[in-house]
Amino acid sequence: MTDLSPATPAIDTSKAHPARVYDWFLGGKDNYPVDEELGRQITAMEPTAPYGARHNRWFMQRATRMLAAQCGVRQFLDIGTGIPTEPNLHRIAQAAAPEAAVVYVDNDPIVLAHAEALLRGTPEGVTRYVQADAREPHRILELAGKILDLDRPVALSLIALLHFIPDEQGAYDIIRTLVDALPSGSHLVLSQLASDHDPERTRQAVAMYAAGGVTLVPRTREETARFFTGLDLLDPGLVWLPDWHPELAVDEERDGTPVPLYAGVARKP
Numbered sequence: 218m219t220d221l222s223p224a225t226p227a228i229d230t231s232k233a234h235p236a237r238v239y240d241w242f243l244g245g246k247d248n249y250p251v252d253e254e255l256g257r258q259i260t261a262m263e264p265t266a267p268y269g270a271r272h273n274r275w276f277m278q279r280a281t282r283m284l285a286a287q288c289g290v291r292q293f294l295d296i297g298t299g300i301p302t303e304p305n306l307h308r309i310a311q312a313a314a315p316e317a318a319v320v321y322v323d324n325d326p327i328v329l330a331h332a333e334a335l336l337r338g339t340p341e342g343v344t345r346y347v348q349a350d351a352r353e354p355h356r357i358l359e360l361a362g363k364i365l366d367l368d369r370p371v372a373l374s375l376i377a378l379l380h381f382i383p384d385e386q387g388a389y390d391i392i393r394t395l396v397d398a399l400p401s402g403s404h405l406v407l408s409q410l411a412s413d414h415d416p417e418r419t420r421q422a423v424a425m426y427a428a429g430g431v432t433l434v435p436r437t438r439e440e441t442a443r444f445f446t447g448l449d450l451l452d453p454g455l456v457w458l459p460d461w462h463p464e465l466a467v468d469e470e471r472d473g474t475p476v477p478l479y480a481g482v483a484r485k486p
Protein backbone atom coordinates (compact mmCIF):
# COMPACT_ATOMS: atom_id res chain seq x y z
CA MET A 218 0.00 0.00 0.00
CA THR A 219 1.68 3.18 -1.12
CA ASP A 220 0.49 6.74 -1.07
CA LEU A 221 1.34 8.45 -4.34
CA SER A 222 0.65 11.98 -3.17
CA PRO A 223 3.58 14.37 -2.91
CA ALA A 224 2.64 16.13 0.32
CA THR A 225 0.41 15.50 3.32
CA PRO A 226 -2.06 18.36 3.76
CA ALA A 227 -3.19 19.35 7.24
CA ILE A 228 -6.46 18.10 8.74
CA ASP A 229 -8.83 21.05 9.20
CA THR A 230 -10.93 20.50 12.32
CA SER A 231 -12.58 23.92 12.21
CA LYS A 232 -15.33 22.84 9.82
CA ALA A 233 -17.14 19.63 9.01
CA HIS A 234 -15.76 17.37 6.28
CA PRO A 235 -17.90 14.88 4.30
CA ALA A 236 -15.58 11.92 4.98
CA ARG A 237 -15.68 12.52 8.74
CA VAL A 238 -19.44 13.20 8.95
CA TYR A 239 -19.95 9.97 7.00
CA ASP A 240 -17.60 8.21 9.43
CA TRP A 241 -19.75 9.50 12.30
CA PHE A 242 -22.91 8.16 10.57
CA LEU A 243 -21.19 4.78 10.29
CA GLY A 244 -20.29 4.75 13.99
CA GLY A 245 -16.57 5.36 13.35
CA LYS A 246 -14.12 7.20 15.60
CA ASP A 247 -12.29 9.22 12.96
CA ASN A 248 -14.33 12.40 13.29
CA TYR A 249 -14.17 15.65 15.24
CA PRO A 250 -16.78 17.63 17.24
CA VAL A 251 -17.72 19.75 14.20
CA ASP A 252 -18.44 16.59 12.22
CA GLU A 253 -20.42 15.02 15.04
CA GLU A 254 -22.45 18.20 15.47
CA LEU A 255 -23.45 18.27 11.81
CA GLY A 256 -24.12 14.52 11.87
CA ARG A 257 -26.40 14.97 14.90
CA GLN A 258 -28.28 17.88 13.27
CA ILE A 259 -28.87 15.87 10.11
CA THR A 260 -29.95 12.82 12.10
CA ALA A 261 -32.37 14.90 14.21
CA MET A 262 -34.02 16.05 10.99
CA GLU A 263 -33.61 12.74 9.11
CA PRO A 264 -33.26 9.83 11.58
CA THR A 265 -32.55 7.36 8.79
CA ALA A 266 -29.33 9.11 7.68
CA PRO A 267 -26.97 6.62 9.42
CA TYR A 268 -28.98 3.73 7.97
CA GLY A 269 -28.62 5.32 4.52
CA ALA A 270 -24.85 5.52 5.00
CA ARG A 271 -24.70 1.83 5.90
CA HIS A 272 -26.82 1.03 2.85
CA ASN A 273 -24.40 2.95 0.71
CA ARG A 274 -21.53 0.76 1.92
CA TRP A 275 -23.64 -2.32 1.22
CA PHE A 276 -24.29 -1.09 -2.34
CA MET A 277 -20.52 -0.73 -2.87
CA GLN A 278 -20.08 -4.29 -1.64
CA ARG A 279 -22.82 -5.75 -3.88
CA ALA A 280 -21.60 -3.89 -6.96
CA THR A 281 -17.97 -4.91 -6.37
CA ARG A 282 -19.00 -8.50 -5.72
CA MET A 283 -20.90 -8.62 -9.00
CA LEU A 284 -18.17 -6.94 -11.05
CA ALA A 285 -15.34 -9.09 -9.69
CA ALA A 286 -17.15 -12.42 -9.43
CA GLN A 287 -19.56 -12.28 -12.37
CA CYS A 288 -18.22 -9.70 -14.84
CA GLY A 289 -14.52 -10.61 -14.62
CA VAL A 290 -13.36 -7.09 -13.70
CA ARG A 291 -9.83 -7.11 -12.25
CA GLN A 292 -9.07 -3.38 -11.91
CA PHE A 293 -10.92 -0.91 -9.70
CA LEU A 294 -10.60 2.86 -9.38
CA ASP A 295 -12.66 4.10 -6.42
CA ILE A 296 -12.86 7.90 -6.20
CA GLY A 297 -14.17 9.51 -2.99
CA THR A 298 -13.43 6.29 -1.17
CA GLY A 299 -13.89 7.59 2.38
CA ILE A 300 -12.17 6.69 5.63
CA PRO A 301 -11.41 2.95 5.45
CA THR A 302 -14.36 0.92 6.78
CA GLU A 303 -14.32 -2.87 6.82
CA PRO A 304 -14.92 -4.52 4.50
CA ASN A 305 -13.34 -2.10 2.05
CA LEU A 306 -13.70 -2.46 -1.69
CA HIS A 307 -10.37 -4.28 -2.14
CA ARG A 308 -11.40 -6.95 0.39
CA ILE A 309 -14.53 -7.72 -1.63
CA ALA A 310 -12.74 -7.59 -5.00
CA GLN A 311 -9.72 -9.59 -3.86
CA ALA A 312 -11.91 -12.19 -2.13
CA ALA A 313 -13.37 -12.94 -5.56
CA ALA A 314 -10.12 -12.37 -7.48
CA PRO A 315 -6.96 -12.20 -5.31
CA GLU A 316 -5.00 -10.65 -8.19
CA ALA A 317 -7.35 -7.67 -8.46
CA ALA A 318 -5.74 -4.21 -8.48
CA VAL A 319 -7.50 -1.46 -6.55
CA VAL A 320 -6.68 2.25 -6.52
CA TYR A 321 -8.44 4.43 -3.97
CA VAL A 322 -8.70 8.20 -4.34
CA ASP A 323 -9.92 10.86 -1.91
CA ASN A 324 -9.13 14.52 -1.30
CA ASP A 325 -9.55 14.51 2.47
CA PRO A 326 -6.29 14.38 4.44
CA ILE A 327 -7.91 12.25 7.14
CA VAL A 328 -8.46 9.50 4.57
CA LEU A 329 -4.79 9.71 3.65
CA ALA A 330 -3.87 9.49 7.33
CA HIS A 331 -5.73 6.18 7.68
CA ALA A 332 -5.08 4.66 4.29
CA GLU A 333 -1.55 3.42 4.93
CA ALA A 334 -2.48 1.54 8.09
CA LEU A 335 -5.80 0.10 7.03
CA LEU A 336 -5.76 -0.70 3.34
CA ARG A 337 -3.85 -3.97 3.24
CA GLY A 338 -4.57 -6.24 0.31
CA THR A 339 -3.63 -9.69 -0.92
CA PRO A 340 0.00 -10.47 -1.83
CA GLU A 341 -1.14 -11.31 -5.38
CA GLY A 342 -3.13 -8.12 -5.82
CA VAL A 343 -2.38 -4.41 -5.65
CA THR A 344 -3.97 -1.93 -3.25
CA ARG A 345 -2.93 1.70 -3.46
CA TYR A 346 -4.14 5.08 -2.27
CA VAL A 347 -3.89 8.32 -4.23
CA GLN A 348 -4.54 11.70 -2.61
CA ALA A 349 -6.31 13.72 -5.30
CA ASP A 350 -9.39 15.77 -5.99
CA ALA A 351 -12.13 14.36 -8.21
CA ARG A 352 -12.24 17.76 -9.91
CA GLU A 353 -8.80 16.96 -11.36
CA PRO A 354 -9.68 13.88 -13.42
CA HIS A 355 -6.60 14.17 -15.66
CA ARG A 356 -4.33 14.08 -12.60
CA ILE A 357 -6.22 11.08 -11.25
CA LEU A 358 -5.81 9.27 -14.56
CA GLU A 359 -2.11 10.09 -14.64
CA LEU A 360 -1.54 8.78 -11.09
CA ALA A 361 -3.86 5.78 -11.41
CA GLY A 362 -2.24 4.94 -14.75
CA LYS A 363 1.03 4.27 -12.91
CA ILE A 364 -0.70 1.40 -11.11
CA LEU A 365 -3.56 0.27 -13.34
CA ASP A 366 -3.34 -0.71 -17.00
CA LEU A 367 -5.78 1.79 -18.47
CA ASP A 368 -5.87 -0.19 -21.72
CA ARG A 369 -7.70 -2.94 -19.85
CA PRO A 370 -11.21 -2.63 -18.35
CA VAL A 371 -11.54 -0.75 -15.09
CA ALA A 372 -14.49 -0.48 -12.71
CA LEU A 373 -14.67 3.22 -11.95
CA SER A 374 -16.69 4.00 -8.84
CA LEU A 375 -17.84 7.33 -7.41
CA ILE A 376 -20.14 6.22 -4.63
CA ALA A 377 -21.92 8.96 -2.66
CA LEU A 378 -19.40 11.44 -4.04
CA LEU A 379 -21.07 13.36 -6.86
CA HIS A 380 -23.54 15.06 -4.51
CA PHE A 381 -20.54 17.01 -3.18
CA ILE A 382 -19.66 18.30 -6.66
CA PRO A 383 -21.87 20.99 -8.23
CA ASP A 384 -22.50 21.04 -11.98
CA GLU A 385 -20.51 24.32 -12.15
CA GLN A 386 -17.49 22.47 -10.77
CA GLY A 387 -17.73 20.03 -13.64
CA ALA A 388 -19.55 17.01 -12.19
CA TYR A 389 -20.62 15.77 -15.64
CA ASP A 390 -17.32 16.63 -17.33
CA ILE A 391 -15.41 14.70 -14.66
CA ILE A 392 -17.34 11.54 -15.48
CA ARG A 393 -16.94 12.08 -19.22
CA THR A 394 -13.18 12.62 -18.92
CA LEU A 395 -12.70 9.53 -16.78
CA VAL A 396 -14.96 7.25 -18.84
CA ASP A 397 -13.47 8.47 -22.13
CA ALA A 398 -10.02 7.42 -20.90
CA LEU A 399 -11.13 3.84 -20.16
CA PRO A 400 -11.57 1.03 -22.69
CA SER A 401 -14.69 -0.84 -23.71
CA GLY A 402 -15.74 -3.30 -21.03
CA SER A 403 -15.08 -0.79 -18.24
CA HIS A 404 -17.86 -0.05 -15.78
CA LEU A 405 -19.18 3.02 -13.99
CA VAL A 406 -20.61 2.59 -10.48
CA LEU A 407 -22.48 5.53 -8.94
CA SER A 408 -24.75 6.47 -6.11
CA GLN A 409 -26.22 9.95 -5.72
CA LEU A 410 -28.46 11.68 -3.20
CA ALA A 411 -31.92 12.23 -4.73
CA SER A 412 -33.60 15.63 -4.79
CA ASP A 413 -36.97 14.18 -5.77
CA HIS A 414 -37.52 11.68 -2.94
CA ASP A 415 -38.58 14.11 -0.23
CA PRO A 416 -37.82 17.58 -1.62
CA GLU A 417 -38.55 19.50 1.59
CA ARG A 418 -36.29 17.34 3.78
CA THR A 419 -33.63 17.41 1.12
CA ARG A 420 -33.76 21.22 1.09
CA GLN A 421 -33.28 21.19 4.86
CA ALA A 422 -30.32 18.85 4.55
CA VAL A 423 -28.73 21.10 1.92
CA ALA A 424 -29.19 24.10 4.27
CA MET A 425 -27.68 22.23 7.24
CA TYR A 426 -24.65 21.10 5.24
CA ALA A 427 -24.25 24.65 3.88
CA ALA A 428 -24.31 26.05 7.43
CA GLY A 429 -21.62 23.49 8.28
CA GLY A 430 -19.53 24.67 5.31
CA VAL A 431 -20.27 21.72 3.01
CA THR A 432 -21.95 22.05 -0.40
CA LEU A 433 -24.50 19.30 -1.00
CA VAL A 434 -25.97 18.79 -4.48
CA PRO A 435 -28.94 16.42 -4.59
CA ARG A 436 -30.09 15.49 -8.11
CA THR A 437 -33.27 14.22 -9.73
CA ARG A 438 -33.46 10.79 -11.30
CA GLU A 439 -33.09 12.36 -14.74
CA GLU A 440 -30.06 14.42 -13.67
CA THR A 441 -28.47 11.32 -12.17
CA ALA A 442 -29.18 9.28 -15.30
CA ARG A 443 -27.21 11.86 -17.33
CA PHE A 444 -24.00 10.62 -15.68
CA PHE A 445 -24.50 7.36 -17.58
CA THR A 446 -24.86 8.94 -21.02
CA GLY A 447 -23.33 6.68 -23.69
CA LEU A 448 -23.09 3.70 -21.34
CA ASP A 449 -25.24 0.58 -21.05
CA LEU A 450 -26.91 0.41 -17.65
CA LEU A 451 -26.88 -3.12 -16.26
CA ASP A 452 -30.11 -4.54 -14.90
CA PRO A 453 -32.07 -3.29 -13.00
CA GLY A 454 -31.04 0.16 -14.29
CA LEU A 455 -30.91 3.30 -12.17
CA VAL A 456 -32.91 2.45 -9.04
CA TRP A 457 -33.29 3.29 -5.36
CA LEU A 458 -30.09 2.08 -3.79
CA PRO A 459 -31.52 -0.82 -1.72
CA ASP A 460 -33.21 -2.17 -4.88
CA TRP A 461 -29.94 -2.67 -6.76
CA HIS A 462 -29.44 -6.47 -6.76
CA PRO A 463 -30.56 -7.14 -3.19
CA GLU A 464 -29.98 -10.87 -3.84
CA LEU A 465 -26.21 -10.19 -3.71
CA ALA A 466 -26.46 -8.97 -0.11
CA VAL A 467 -24.13 -10.48 2.47
CA ASP A 468 -24.48 -9.47 6.14
CA GLU A 469 -26.88 -6.60 5.46
CA GLU A 470 -29.25 -5.65 8.25
CA ARG A 471 -32.10 -4.20 6.24
CA ASP A 472 -35.29 -2.96 7.84
CA GLY A 473 -37.11 -1.75 4.73
CA THR A 474 -36.64 1.97 5.46
CA PRO A 475 -36.48 3.96 2.19
CA VAL A 476 -33.03 5.30 1.31
CA PRO A 477 -33.10 8.49 -0.77
CA LEU A 478 -30.15 7.68 -3.02
CA TYR A 479 -30.11 6.53 -6.62
CA ALA A 480 -27.72 3.77 -7.62
CA GLY A 481 -26.65 2.24 -10.89
CA VAL A 482 -23.87 0.33 -12.64
CA ALA A 483 -23.22 0.68 -16.36
CA ARG A 484 -20.85 -0.90 -18.89
CA LYS A 485 -18.93 1.01 -21.51
CA PRO A 486 -19.82 -0.56 -24.88
Ligand SMILES: C[S@@+](CC[C@H](N)C(=O)[O-])C[C@H]1O[C@@H](n2cnc3c(N)ncnc32)[C@H](O)[C@@H]1O
Pocket residue numbers: 235236239273274277296297298299300322323324325328349350351352375376377378381382
Ligand atom coordinates in the same frame (compact mmCIF):
# COMPACT_ATOMS: atom_id res chain seq x y z
C1 LIG B 1 -20.10 10.11 1.74
S1 LIG B 1 -18.42 9.68 1.58
C2 LIG B 1 -18.55 8.20 0.62
C3 LIG B 1 -17.44 7.21 0.87
C4 LIG B 1 -17.51 5.93 0.05
N1 LIG B 1 -17.45 6.20 -1.36
C5 LIG B 1 -18.73 5.14 0.39
O1 LIG B 1 -19.68 5.17 -0.39
O2 LIG B 1 -18.77 4.49 1.43
C6 LIG B 1 -17.84 10.85 0.37
C7 LIG B 1 -16.36 10.86 0.18
O3 LIG B 1 -16.03 11.67 -0.95
C8 LIG B 1 -14.89 12.43 -0.63
N2 LIG B 1 -14.89 13.64 -1.46
C9 LIG B 1 -15.74 14.70 -1.41
N3 LIG B 1 -15.42 15.61 -2.34
C10 LIG B 1 -14.33 15.11 -2.99
C11 LIG B 1 -13.53 15.58 -4.06
N4 LIG B 1 -13.79 16.76 -4.66
N5 LIG B 1 -12.50 14.83 -4.48
C12 LIG B 1 -12.23 13.63 -3.89
N6 LIG B 1 -12.96 13.13 -2.88
C13 LIG B 1 -13.99 13.86 -2.42
C14 LIG B 1 -15.02 12.75 0.84
O4 LIG B 1 -13.77 13.09 1.42
C15 LIG B 1 -15.58 11.43 1.35
O5 LIG B 1 -14.56 10.56 1.73
